[in-house]
């Protein structure tokens with residue numbers, strides 16, 4: 234099975250081969266490194282940009298304006314903050330020009346905690362991203378979705394922000410990407426650059442097929458009756474694990490992997506909450522103010538009389554940073570125990 | 585071009601006739617003008633008269649916009665009166681059109697002269713000023729001078745200073761790949777060069793072996809709103825900064841359309857030939873202050889590039905006072921008529937706020953997801 238990093242790499246290869254992607258660029262994105270998480274290794278259109286995040290986003294906007302397709306990377310979301318007004322502009326260009334100028338571009342960036350990355354390799358960006366009208370925002374939780382969302386992002390005529398969890402880069406899924414060899418070792422031999430004697434190395438790409446995950450469509454990863462848990466990215470796996478555990482006690486948890494932050498799959502949330510009457514939103518961005526709050530607000534507005542308990546948001550604590558020591562990180566972003574506790578509380582609540 | 589523009593946009597029939605004949609004269613005697621007393625750098629009479637015509641048009645248009653503001657028919661004015669001698673030659677010399685084989689423009693809010701030289705109709709600037717739904721640039725969404733004309737590769741002018749500089753690197757990169765010898769042009773003010781985006785542009789444009797076909801320019805009018813140039817800059821010339829990146833660079837008198845024309849021509853040729861960037865710092869005049877926020881009144885003590893060029897042409901016998909006066913009148917009439925027309929035109933509807941958030945008006949309103 235491919236890892237998320239390999240899946241992204243294969244998607245980008247598919248993009249430059251079949252979808253007209255002409256530039257894949259960012260800091261250390263090109264040879265020799267191929268990205269700090271190897272997600273851009275061996276790609277023919279990958280190149281190294283200067284160490285300048287604003288230059289990267291500005292350049293991507295210009296390339297898109299000129300009519301070419303590109304995928305730009307910000308090496309870590311922790312360093313995307315100085316580009317925020319350019320992201321605003323990329324998001325408002327179509328609108329400001331009354332529909333005249335489209336900016337079809339993909340910006341990808343690793344996000345979140347989970348690898349003890351300390352203060353500046355742990356930031357989340359989903360709550361910030363949700364405040365960038367004009368952008369579509371996706372956040373895959375597994376390799377197949379990482380592949381399918383990247384292909385959708387590349388084909389989308391709007392700017393798309395692709396938030397990839399650092400902690401999931403080596404995560405392997407359960408489903409094969411169409412064209413991916415079933416043998417993991419074979420895939421590695423084909424597309425991973427050898428650590429030694431890599432001179433002259435070229436990848437041998439599998440015969441990849443198009444596979445699209447529509448932007449705006451979630452996925453139910455666990456079906457259940459008693460509570461709906463809406464989450465995305467890394468937290469999906471923690472929530473699934475809790476759901477499996479609680480199932481043994483007869484607590485039936487429905488887990489929704491939202492996959493897209495904007496547009497989001499309200500219909501999926503709605504029908505699930507109508508069924509369960511209880512809902513918990515889980516993500517790791519800071520809690521004030523948090524995208525989960527928007528969803529919780531909407532649930533109270535539209536589904537109030539179907540609710541059996543107060544909707545709840547479990548998010549990162551409202552702290553200036555995530556400290557390095559495990560005691561600090563674990564007390565900053567939701568952990569499996571926190572999720573379990575929150576689910577138990579919401580399920581136990583009596584109206 | 586002035587002939588074409590005038591005929592297309594001209595108000596009254598009599599006005600049309602006068603300019604047509606003026607243009608005819610110029611074609612007839614079209615030869616390089618160099619006398620000892622009047623040095624026009626070898627530019628033809630046709631070019632000189634066309635420049636003058638467009639400079640007047642741009643000035644009259646800006647003055648019309650200011651009048652519209654002062655009459656309470658617009659919320660805000662910002663523009664480029666005083667930059668005609670710089671902006672008009674720029675618009676005249678570029679390879680105009682849509683697509684990577686044509687030049688790209690990444691302009692700031694003082695670019696009306698360039699737009700006029702590209703063929704902007706007065707009314708389209710007035711529609712933008714008066715936020716009409718018919719405003720082709722923004723549909724009534726943005727300030728005056730925030731032009732966007734994809735058919736001429738004019739990227740949207742945005743308010744945040746300096747962001748156009750790295751964006752211009754993107755179109756230049758795509759143009760280089762297309763291999764049609766087109767270039768990207770970026771303009772901005774002097775104070776804005778303190779932003780990091782200016783440095784980003786110098787870095788991106790000049791990387792060895794990956795140089796970009798980019799004409800990087802700064803219009804130095806000596807101020808950023810109220811803050812004078814002195815005290816904000818350690819460098820002698822902003823152009824000196826380009827030299828550190830091995831970018832060919834020069835300072836020119838942007839108040840002189842002849843000097844500007846010749847310099848631009850040379851630099852554009854260099855860029856097309858080498859595929860490398862070039863830098864021009866043009867010294868210009870902020871003739872009506874920063875914007876309507878500081879009154880938008882003409883500063884009589886400052887150099888007026890339009891009037892001074894007109895005087896030069898008259899002194900050299902290339903233009904008569906009468907003919908010059910006529911040109912001003914024609915454009916004045918055109919502006920008045922355009923304002924009257926724009927006043928009648930529809931304004932954006934409240935519901936239209938949701939239009940064009942996403943391509944093809946895909947639903948942007950979460951209430952409807």
Ligand SMILES: Cc1ncc(C[n+]2csc(CCOP(=O)(O)OP(=O)(O)O)c2C)c(N)n1
Nearest residue numbers: 743744745773774775776777805807808809
């Ligand atoms: C990033 C940013 N900061 C501040 C402003 C507000 N502002 C608008 S114009 C201006 C001065 C610009 O001066 P300069 O770059 O010299 O250009 P000029 O207006 O003199 O042509 C300022 C500070 C802005 N538009 N964008």
